[in-house]
Amino acid sequence: MSQNNPAVYSKAVQYQLKSxxxxxxxVYAVFNRDFAKQPKFxxxxxxxxxxxxxxxxxxxxxGIDRPVFxxxxxxxxxxxxxxxxxxxxxxxxxxxGQFGGSSGFYIAKADVVWLYNTYDDTVxxxxxxxxxxxxxxx
Amino acid sequence: xxxxxxxxxxxxxxxxxxxxxxQTNTVLTKWFTTRAKVMDVRNDLTIPKDERVYQNHxxxxxxxxxxxxxxxxxxxxxxxxxxxxxxxxxxxNEANDKMSITFTCYRNDPQTQV
Numbered sequence: 001m002s003q004n005n006p007a008v009y010s011k012a013v014q015y016q017l018k019s020x021x022x023x024x025x026x027v028y029a030v031f032n033r034d035f036a037k038q039p040k041f042x043x044x045x046x047x048x049x050x051x052x053x054x055x056x057x058x059x060x061x062x063g064i065d066r067p068v069f070x071x072x073x074x075x076x077x078x079x080x081x082x083x084x085x086x087x088x089x090x091x092x093x094x095x096x097g098q099f100g101g102s103s104g105f106y107i108a109k110a111d112v113v114w115l116y117n118t119y120d121d122t123v124x125x126x127x128x129x130x131x132x133x134x135x136x137x138x
Numbered sequence: 139x140x141x142x143x144x145x146x147x148x149x150x151x152x153x154x155x156x157x158x159x160x161q162t163n164t165v166l167t168k169w170f171t172t173r174a175k176v177m178d179v180r181n182d183l184t185i186p187k188d189e190r191v192y193q194n195h196x197x198x199x200x201x202x203x204x205x206x207x208x209x210x211x212x213x214x215x216x217x218x219x220x221x222x223x224x225x226x227x228x229x230x231n232e233a234n235d236k237m238s239i240t241f242t243c244y245r246n247d248p249q250t251q252v
Contacts, residue, residue, distance in 0.1 A: 007159070014160035029160030044160065 004065050004105070004136065006049050012100020013044055013069050019101070020091045021084060032074075035123055040075035040084065063108065065136045073128040074120075081117065081126040089114060092132055099134065109135040147174045147198060148219040149209065152226075166217060166224065170205065174198035176220070177240075192247035196225060199240045202232065206239045218243055 049067040075081035093112040111133045150166040177197040209216045213227040225243035
């Protein structure tokens, strides 16, 4: 069986996060070069692609992949950061269905772990870190 | 008699766009073409330790206009295209008589090992 393409994952994560937070909050992979001028934004990173798994709603529903992406919420205002993280949490946790729009893929489940909040003094931004694990069935 | 050197330059808008993978790209869009007084073209090499760093500098003097004042106010959002290269604005000096604005621009070549 061929493996899923990480490039497809990255496009789907970008699409899905943009569709959750809307056009007013920019979404970037890894790094936002414009961080000094933007009061709130999101970055994400993919990891742990291709784990040996089985998953799904029942045991017959075998999974082929269980990638994780980290979501970083940045905001100058702490209230904004917490509320953006809540929007993502409510929309993504427990979600099953099409992920990443029409060019994306089906997921059996998305699990979000709200890890911790912190403050980056060098860029003067509140920072909330979340992990989202996708269960992708065959 | 000294010769004033006027050359065609394009003024570009500098913006950041995001592609469908979430990658940021710098996008240059032409705003207008003008003739600038080109001054003090200087190519500079520094060798900090074991690398060569080439830096090119040039000054463009333009008339004091609403457009050039906009560029002066927010210099990171604008760039010059001259001699086929992209020149970013480092310093802006508005003349006290409000007749001209001089932009000091720079361009970095790739760093190379000595």
